[in-house]
Amino acid sequence: MGIFVDEERCNRCGTADEPMCVRDCPGDLMFIKENGKAAIVDNRECWDCAACVKVCPTQAITMQLPTSLVVRGVQLRGRAMKHKTEWRIRLRDGEVKGYETPSTGKPPFVPSL
């Protein structure tokens, strides 16, 4: 499936021992190419878990649905913060919708059903 690395943004996570996306992929699919930029071994192997998308410190990774599932791509970006994750979904007409999901610590109040 689909993750894509924006090579302009990817900086190999600066001085980190192991680049974050390479560390976190549950299928061990990410690696650093000879030009120092991250890439996926094969998009057919990707589970679309977005672990790499969220953890990238430069937001260089986007997830895209392949044409075999939806006719034209929707895109997802994310960013893990301390207690929440911020998300941006870009729709087919270019409109961008933002979401936040709480991640650690005190839960927000949820009205019961």
Next chain:
Amino acid sequence: MNERECDLLIVGGGAAGCVAAVEAREQAQDLDVVVMEKAHVYRSGCLAAGISAINAFLHEGETPESFLRYVVRDTHGVVRDDLTLTMAAELNAQVRRIEDWGLPIPKDERGRPLRRGRASIKIFGERLKPILGKRAEASGATILNRVNATALAIGDDGRVAGVFGFSTRTGEMLLVRAKCVLICTGGAAGLYRPSNPGVASHRMWYSPFNTGAGLSMGIRGGAEMTSFEFRFIPLRIKDAVAPTGEIAQWLGAQQINARGEPYLEKYYQRLGGRSMTTQDRLYATLLEKRAGRGPCYLDLRGVNPRRLEGTIASYLSMAPSSAMIMSDEAYYARTGGEMAPVEITGGEPHVVGGHGLSGYWIDPQRRTSLPGLWAAGDVAGGSPKKYASGAWAEAVIAVRDMIEAARAVDRSPIDAAQIEAERRRVQRPLREPGSVPPRELEERLQKVMDEYAGGIGQHYAYAEGELALARLHLERIEAEVGALTASTPFELMQCHDVVDRITVARQLVEHMSHRKETRWHCYQERLDFPERDDTRWRVFVNSIRSADGAVRMVERPVERAQIDVQLPPLADGAVIRRRRNRRPSARANSRVPKAPG
């Protein structure tokens, strides 16, 4: 071969493995604990994307016995009561523990977790796996990330004395010697042709990186396995593979057929019940299709758009691509006027003991039939509906017993020939590359399983004739293993992934062939034995593979604890047509929730 020693070895650093490591270090600071994990514990396994609910939890007023009653009814009577009761007794304590570690669990005015179903609570679980992984790391256990386990090492005294693996980065072999080993590598995905094609083929429900390695290791080591024929098949939103429960419960959307009629009620009312078992929800969807009233949908017409946004956010923390597909649907709704109903259908079958019955045959201490080996979580069988919290509970139960055992035994020696043989077997695709790429053999396996062992293409059904062909082709596929080729450590991992899948698939077909009735529609659906036969088949079907590859089937009785449950009738087309309105007891009538997970 690199070697290291420890007291307790945990294979698989997922939900069960991380909690096992912490429990072991908390209970026994003097013991040396090692975790062997093929990816990195921060995001490995089923929990990589996060989850939005804990699906095994005792709400106020519930007891382990009431939980057991719910499980027994849902699985038509074949359940290990001892495993379910001991697991259920541990559930809430483990959930509270993970909450203490930082998992956000919203509460109502009285401080109770929010109810999502009969045994399910809402959580904000996007970061659950990093929370568990960091705790495991901080516990003082040694975490060996990027080591793919390949086989059990059997000591001279016959005990499991360690585990072999190789580095997925360098391809180097490793043997970890241990006094006690806990296997918790999850279930097996990728046995069947997946519902999505080509580049989307890993857009499946279960983690495609859980390849059944732990099951395969046990099978090859001669461990007794149970109930593989109870395959788990998720009912999902088509293409997105998103769980239907999220929409059904939060948006109040009903399952409707192509005529717009809600159909579940029709089936369970005629059966005299008020709700359906998990597999019958899927089966009813198939029956509607067969009757010409399909496809089936979740009805989203008229759903409040604000609520829909909430569902999209919830999907983001568990199944992000589903959030994208739902956003796309919502886009069409904005341009087209109304939210269209979303199509629902079954996914590919999996062998997974956290949802179903299949896995290692274990005792109440979670010991397998091999001395020195314990099992927990999705790899362990006999007690379905464990989910994440049940995996934690089983891990804790196993570790307490392992600590005692580790204090009483020494590491037993492993003979050099065994070490050399495993090194050769594992490294062969790299050292003497053959001609078959692992992906091709995997496709062959998935095609055979789909066509001859009740895959999606066969609407999950099969008869002895097909199984005989499955057996034949699987044997031929296994013979091709010696021709697998790899040029990188990553490809070496893919080779062993497919080897493990083949081993699990072969055992699965033997189980499917042995049970000559239909007990769990879709999960275990025989065209040649379409009826449930309680007089003959209320038993566990178990298997043991011997060193020469022959599989021996064993039946084990169901031992019912002192609980009273009336089994639901089968949601069988024939039964429904006859409108047999035998009223089950009040107990069986008690409300059973929508399927979680």
